[in-house]
Amino acid sequence: MNKGKAFIKRLTGYRLFLPLFCLVLVLFSNLIKTPGFFEVTIKNGVLYGYIIDVINRASDLVILAVGMTLVVAASGGTDISVGAVMSVAGAVCCFILSGGQQSVNEFVNPYILGVLAAILAGILCGCFNGFLVAKLKIQPMVATLILFTAGRGIAQLITKGQITYIRVESYKMLGSSIPGIPIPTPVFVALIVVLLTYVLLKKTTLGLYIQTVGINAKASKLMGIKSAMIIFLSYVFCGLCAGISGLVASSRIYSADANNIGLNLELDAILAVALGGNSLAGGKFSLLGSVIGAYTIQALSTTLYAMGVSPDQIPVYKAIVVVVIVALQSTELKRMVSKLQTNVKSGKKVA
Amino acid sequence: MKKREKIDGKVFLLIITILLFLVMYAAGLIIFKSKGFAKPQVFLNLFISNAGLIVIAAGMTMVMITGGIDISVGSIVALTCMMLAWMMEIKGMGAVPALVIVLIMGIVFGLVQGFLIAYLKIQPFIVTLAGMFFARGMTAIISQEMISIKNEMFLKWAKSKINLTFLGGTVNKKGVVNYSFIYPSVIIALIVLIGIFVLLKFTKFGRTIYAVGGNEQSALMMGLNVRRTKLLVYVINGFLCSLGGFLFALNTCAGFVEQAKGFEMEAIASAVIGGTLLTGGVGNVFGSLFGVLIKGTIETFITFQGTLSSWWTKITIAALLAFFIILQSLFAKAKEKH
Numbered sequence: 001m002n003k004g005k006a007f008i009k010r011l012t013g014y015r016l017f018l019p020l021f022c023l024v025l026v027l028f029s030n031l032i033k034t035p036g037f038f039e040v041t042i043k044n045g046v047l048y049g050y051i052i053d054v055i056n057r058a059s060d061l062v063i064l065a066v067g068m069t070l071v072v073a074a075s076g077g078t079d080i081s082v083g084a085v086m087s088v089a090g091a092v093c094c095f096i097l098s099g100g101q102q103s104v105n106e107f108v109n110p111y112i113l114g115v116l117a118a119i120l121a122g123i124l125c126g127c128f129n130g131f132l133v134a135k136l137k138i139q140p141m142v143a144t145l146i147l148f149t150a151g152r153g154i155a156q157l158i159t160k161g162q163i164t165y166i167r168v169e170s171y172k173m174l175g176s177s178i179p180g181i182p183i184p185t186p187v188f189v190a191l192i193v194v195l196l197t198y199v200l201l202k203k204t205t206l207g208l209y210i211q212t213v214g215i216n217a218k219a220s221k222l223m224g225i226k227s228a229m230i231i232f233l234s235y236v237f238c239g240l241c242a243g244i245s246g247l248v249a250s251s252r253i254y255s256a257d258a259n260n261i262g263l264n265l266e267l268d269a270i271l272a273v274a275l276g277g278n279s280l281a282g283g284k285f286s287l288l289g290s291v292i293g294a295y296t297i298q299a300l301s302t303t304l305y306a307m308g309v310s311p312d313q314i315p316v317y318k319a320i321v322v323v324v325i326v327a328l329q330s331t332e333l334k335r336m337v338s339k340l341q342t343n344v345k346s347g348k349k350v351a
Numbered sequence: 352m353k354k355r356e357k358i359d360g361k362v363f364l365l366i367i368t369i370l371l372f373l374v375m376y377a378a379g380l381i382i383f384k385s386k387g388f389a390k391p392q393v394f395l396n397l398f399i400s401n402a403g404l405i406v407i408a409a410g411m412t413m414v415m416i417t418g419g420i421d422i423s424v425g426s427i428v429a430l431t432c433m434m435l436a437w438m439m440e441i442k443g444m445g446a447v448p449a450l451v452i453v454l455i456m457g458i459v460f461g462l463v464q465g466f467l468i469a470y471l472k473i474q475p476f477i478v479t480l481a482g483m484f485f486a487r488g489m490t491a492i493i494s495q496e497m498i499s500i501k502n503e504m505f506l507k508w509a510k511s512k513i514n515l516t517f518l519g520g521t522v523n524k525k526g527v528v529n530y531s532f533i534y535p536s537v538i539i540a541l542i543v544l545i546g547i548f549v550l551l552k553f554t555k556f557g558r559t560i561y562a563v564g565g566n567e568q569s570a571l572m573m574g575l576n577v578r579r580t581k582l583l584v585y586v587i588n589g590f591l592c593s594l595g596g597f598l599f600a601l602n603t604c605a606g607f608v609e610q611a612k613g614f615e616m617e618a619i620a621s622a623v624i625g626g627t628l629l630t631g632g633v634g635n636v637f638g639s640l641f642g643v644l645i646k647g648t649i650e651t652f653i654t655f656q657g658t659l660s661s662w663w664t665k666i667t668i669a670a671l672l673a674f675f676i677i678l679q680s681l682f683a684k685a686k687e688k689h
Contacts, residue, residue, distance in 0.1 A: 080480065132673075136680040141476040142420065142619075142629055143676070149616040150669030153662040161660055267484050270477070280477060312495060312608055316488030319481040323467065326478075330471040 019276050019289050023296040026303060027051075034306050047182045050302060058298030059186035060086075060245045063193050064265060065272035065294040067241030069285050070197075073214045074234040075133055076282030077140025078270050082242040084151025085125040086262030089246030091155040093118035094164040094256035103165040111170065118250075119243045125151070126239020127232075134232035148266070155258035164256040175251030186248050193244060194291055201287065210234060214282035264315055268297050271318060274325045361633055364626035364678070368641045371624075375648050383655045391518045391531045397647035402536040403428065403599035404646070407614070408621040408639040409547045410591030415622050416551070416564045417584050418631025419468060419475035423482035424592050425614030427460060429606075430486040431596025436498035436606030439505060446504040453593050460486070461589020462582075469581035483615065490608050497607035500600065508535060509601040536598040543591065547636050560584060564631030613665055617646055620672040628679060645671070 011017060030037040030050070040049040064082050071079045096117045099108030107114075125147055132143035177184045201207030209230050212220040217227040242262075249261045274280055275296055276289025297318070304314055327333055379388050387393070398405070407424050414421050431453045438449040460482065467478045500506070514530035521529050551557035559580050562570040571577050599611060623629065624645060625638025649667050653659045 078476075080476075132676070136677060137683075138676055138680055139476075139629060141480075145422070145616065145619065146669045146673050146676075149613045150666050153665040153669070156660070156662045157666070161662070264484065267480060270480070280474065310491065310495065312491030313488050315484035316492060319483075319485035319488065322481045323478070326473050326481075327467065327471055330473055332470065332472045 015277060015286060016289055016292065019292040019296065022275060023292055023299060026296055026299045027054075030303055030306065037306075042182065045180070045182060046177045046184065050306065052184070054295065054299050054302050056184040056186055057302065058295045059184075059190035060249050060262075061265065061268055061272060061294040061298060062190040062291050063241050063245040063248070064269040065276075065290040066193055066197050066287065067238035068269040068273050069276070069278060069287055069290040070210060070234040071140070071238045072270075072273050072278060072280055073282055073285035074210045075140050075231045076214060076280075077133065078266075078273075078280070079129060079144045079235065079238050080141055080266045080270075081125065081129060081144040081147035081151055082238065082245075082269055083262035083265040084148050084155070085122055085239055085242035086246030086249055086265065087155040087256075087258050087260075088125060088151050088158070089118040089122045089243040090250030090261045091158040091164070091256040091258055092121040093247055093250055094166055095158050097166050097168075097171070098164050101164075102160075102162055103167065105167050107166075107168060107171075115247060118247050119240060122239045122241070122243020122246065123236055124239070125242070126236040129239065130232035130235030133235060134228040152258055155256070155261075159256050159258050161258075163258075166254050168254075171251060172254050173251070175248055175254070186252075189244065189248055193241065194287070198287055206230075211284050215284070267315065267318060267322065268294075271322050271325075272297055274322065274329070279329060280326065361626065364675075364682070365635065365638045365641075367678075368624055368626060368638060368645070372641050372645050372648065375645065375652075379648065379652060379655070383652075386655050388651075388655065390521075391515075393651065395515070395531055395533050395537075397644055397651065398537045398540070399534055400602060400650075401643050401647045402534070402540040403595040403597075403602065404614070404617060404621065404643050405540040405595075405640060406543045406591050406598060407595035407618045408625075408643050409544055409636045410588035410595070411618040412622045412625070412627050412634050412636050412639045413547065413551070413560060413584050414475075414588050415619075415627045415629065416560050416631060416634040417581055418564045418567070419581070419585075420619065420629075421464070421479045421482075421585070421588055421592075422476065422615040422619070423460075423464065423479040423486055424595075424618050425611045425616075426483045426486035426490070427457065427589070427592040428596035428599050428611040428614055429490045429608065430493075431457065431593045432600040432603065432610055433490045433493050433498070433606035433608075435505075435597065435600050436500050437493050439500060439502040440498050441494075446502050446508070450597060453597060454590060457589045457591075457593025457596070458586055459589070460592070461586040464589065465582040465585030468585060469578045487608070490606075490610075494606070495608060497605055500604045500606070505601075506604065509604060511535060513538070534601065536601045539594075539598060543594070544636055544640060547591075551636065556580070556583070561632060564633075566632070616665070616672070617643075617668060620668050621646060623672055623679070624675050628683075629676065630683070 027037070034050065037050045040047055040052060042048065068079060068082065071077070093114040096109050097107050097111065097114040098104045101108070129144050129147060132138045133140045174185055174189070209220070209225050212223070212225060213227045213230045221227045246261060250256055270280070272293035273290050275293030276286060276291070278285045278289055300318070301314060304317060407428070411421060411424065434453050434456065435449050438444045438452065439446060464478050464482050467473050468475045511534070512532040513535065514532050516530050518531040523529055551560065559570070559575050562573065562575055563577050563580050567577055600606070603610070621642030622634065622639045624642035625635065625640070627634030627638065646668055650664050653661065653663055
């Protein structure tokens, strides 16, 4: 009996227990309404099914969440421009590949040029955000608010207010699948981004520095860490991730739709970080937690879609989840609850 | 000596804003002279089309003086318009009860957000970001289709012109004199503006708001009720958001999901351009009024020019916001060095 209790305590004490528990809970709740949720079939040589859909669709979000985790950890703020940066990256890529035309059937410029330009656009947006936050010391969310609104406007200008189509098979591969490989390509892209970031953070001191800066920027500066540089780099990296994510999203629909690429994804990315058990106040972080968080959100979205909720309405449920999570993280709430408990206890004693 | 410098910095930002507006308007007078930019009506239209924004920017200024921010305002405007349209057109309610209900909705929204921010100490940005998505999603839940408002009383409120005869008028071909006019919404907006100005400058509550924004710790030590002040500010802001949404609905006479997108940015930009510091403690609603007028002038330029896409408004506002934010941060740095 005691052993069992100790086991449960050790299990629940494990840092990633809660995020994993949420993910499993969301996934299995589908069995009630959609019994075939876990079925996987093969259609045209590609794996197919709800569960594959969750893993596939979550890829964009996983990539974003990786960048967002570092931003939150280093600066204690969030980058709300990621969705808009995605649409800029998609627009830039399609603009280069189509040479400014509205619809093309073959690449006007080499594919790699479009990819590089899109990633560069993401990095530039990240630099802009990073400069405002790290050098000018503006609150992160206000600084990123500028691109949050202007970003889609810029993307509209690049695509001249229209949807640019790239009707080339090889352009669709990044967002769908490569012939002969049954697993969708975005899954691999997400895996590569996560692994590279993980290795980068573990094998260099960067991960440690980010946590140190996030916990106390002034103290780390006194210790000789260039706090401003670390914060700046975290925003640049976040921009890079948004660029890659934008490429994948644009490839899915083989076009640049400035209004809809990455729409509402900024909230999802923040939510993924929070769901992963990371404090939104910065400091210690778990990359794996955020990744699990991202899959949980996609599972939630897919579940809601399967129930017939329209995409416009989904933000309502997500907003409620965000508020509940941050409220649970709040130390003030804990204090209020413990105060209430002691009041109740002392009240009992008097009685 | 030190005190004087501080005041100079504040006034300097406001003077830049007013000068910027005057220069822009003068430029408009020169560039678009042939298209009738000089008519008094063009100036009055700035107020007519931005009545809602003036009210919301006033609320935003208050929130920002406490050191907070509210990015849910655009979505609340959309929700207000949609609720008004839905209640009057689908449910057949009268205009007055519908108005009362949306105003209560705004207050409740402000109450919840204010509680989370002031009492649970969650970052205002996260709370209002969630509020933004919540309100927009609720708009979609009410109706995904656009609903036009055809309620007679509502249209009467929206379209009753108030002629300003002293500004003179133009005589058209049929010999009818067209006076310069405003709508009742402008009067409501100006009353709110003056009300908030008096509240901030001449009441104990208003001075507490400045104290809380200037330094929360000191305000607490002085025995001011920081939490209650913050909560009340968000409640008033919520009320002003739904009132602003009502004025906005008077202009558009419709409710739809995509309405007032990016409105939060315009309100924040107006306040920042008007000299409200993002760090809190400094701000003036009349500065924000000039912020709104600058945004209106940019829009008028784009309309008069005729070929530019409306996306340029957003990009110009974002650029102006970036410029003023950088200016503020340079001022803050210069102050640190003294």
